[in-house]
Amino acid sequence: MTKKVMIVGLGLIGGSLALGIRRAHPKIEILGVDRPETLAIATDRGLIDRPSALTEAVSVDVVILAVPITQILVYLRELSALGVRALVTDTGSTKAEIVRLADKLGLNFVGGHPMAGSHKSGVNAADVNLFEHAYFLLTADNELLKDLYSGLGAKFMVVEAQTHDRVMSQVSHFPHLLASALVMQSDGFSSDFPLTKKLSAGGFRDMTRIAASEPAMWASILLSNREAVLSRLADFKAQLTEVESLLAAADSARLTDYLTMSRQARETMEILPGNSANNHLLYISIPDEKGATLRVLALLADISITNVKLNENNREDIHGQLQISFKTRDDLTRAKELIALATNFSVVEG
Numbered sequence: 001m002t003k004k005v006m007i008v009g010l011g012l013i014g015g016s017l018a019l020g021i022r023r024a025h026p027k028i029e030i031l032g033v034d035r036p037e038t039l040a041i042a043t044d045r046g047l048i049d050r051p052s053a054l055t056e057a058v059s060v061d062v063v064i065l066a067v068p069i070t071q072i073l074v075y076l077r078e079l080s081a082l083g084v085r086a087l088v089t090d091t092g093s094t095k096a097e098i099v100r101l102a103d104k105l106g107l108n109f110v111g112g113h114p115m116a117g118s119h120k121s122g123v124n125a126a127d128v129n130l131f132e133h134a135y136f137l138l139t140a141d142n143e144l145l146k147d148l149y150s151g152l153g154a155k156f157m158v159v160e161a162q163t164h165d166r167v168m169s170q171v172s173h174f175p176h177l178l179a180s181a182l183v184m185q186s187d188g189f190s191s192d193f194p195l196t197k198k199l200s201a202g203g204f205r206d207m208t209r210i211a212a213s214e215p216a217m218w219a220s221i222l223l224s225n226r227e228a229v230l231s232r233l234a235d236f237k238a239q240l241t242e243v244e245s246l247l248a249a250a251d252s253a254r255l256t257d258y259l260t261m262s263r264q265a266r267e268t269m270e271i272l273p274g275n276s277a278n279n280h281l282l283y284i285s286i287p288d289e290k291g292a293t294l295r296v297l298a299l300l301a302d303i304s305i306t307n308v309k310l311n312e313n314n315r316e317d318i319h320g321q322l323q324i325s326f327k328t329r330d331d332l333t334r335a336k337e338l339i340a341l342a343t344n345f346s347v348v349e350g
Contacts, residue, residue, distance in 0.1 A: 002148055004060040006052060008033040008075060010042045013091050013114065014066030015126025018047040023128055024151025031056060041123045057084045062148060065090040069220045072098055080105035089145060093168065094224040095161040099139055111139035111161055114154065129153065129304065129327055137164060169228035174236070176218055177229065179211040280326040282336060285346035293322060299338045303331050
């Protein structure tokens with residue numbers, strides 16, 4: 001039975017894990033390891049029972065490393081040097097390198113990767129519902145850990161570390177490089193055509209949003225999964241070569257077939273509404289009128305919203321687009337009904 005847990009790193013992820021543990025297991029003592037100012041906030045908010053130091057890991061039942069990958073590797077060595085026998089887990093975005101080191105050090109380790117996040121960061125952004133309905137990947141089936149995390153409302157999935165990294169290289173790591181490369185290409189292009197930056201909205205904005213993420217963190221993720229990402233880059237080059245040949249040949253029929261197959265493949269993926277419990281988005285077309293956005297948000301005052309984004313437009317004669325994400329499918333449905341009853345705004349799921 002778990003009585004004492006140590007969380008190293010009390011930012012968005014670590015803090016949210018603390019709140020989830022607290023919700024399901026109020027009697028578990030939660031210790032925090034972080035900077036003094038972060039620990040003060042975490043204590044005031046009730047995320048942890050008290051600040052601690054890594055040396056106390058020898059007397060806890062579970063150690064959670066909710067820090068960047070480079071720090072996870074450092075802490076694993078320190079925990080091994082301390083002779084820690086507790087269950088150790090992490091929240092890193094790659095798994096093979098981390099699991100390999102933990103095994104080498106003889107630690108009792110299960111890798112973890114919660115597939116959720118937010119545009120916010122830091123201990124003040126901690127949210128007890130952050131992981132609700134999200135996939136929580138584990139490198140081994142572990143009942144103690146799943147029980148500890150039972151208050152998160154997450155969906156646990158066991159994935160072998162190497163498989164995890166190969167899949168993440170395709171759906172997360174390589175797309176980040178692609179978004180960054182697209183931004184750099186466009187930045188160079190804008191030297192000759194300055195209008196590029198003014199008109200970079202719509203699809204370009206959506207495709208490159210992730211390029212705005214924290215660079216040092218992403219550099220460590222990409223380097224930790226370097227071989228798998230290099231493989232995805234090589235495969236993508238082949239895809240570009242194929243499309244290039246279709247355009248060069250002006251082959252309308254085959255180009256249409258290619259785009260059709262792409263659309264059909266996308267329709268099978270969980271990124272679309274109805275295919276996954278993780279996607280609860282509404283897009284509201286709102287006129288350029290004073291108070292229009294606030295009017296919509298006022299309607300949703302009693303509904304749990306995870307994010308709000310106003311998508312820019314480049315023309316004065318079209319409506320703006322308000323993008324709102326919700327915690328649950330029920331929240332989305334209720335919001336859609338309220339907006340439809342109170343306004344004539346166009347509302348679509350996305």
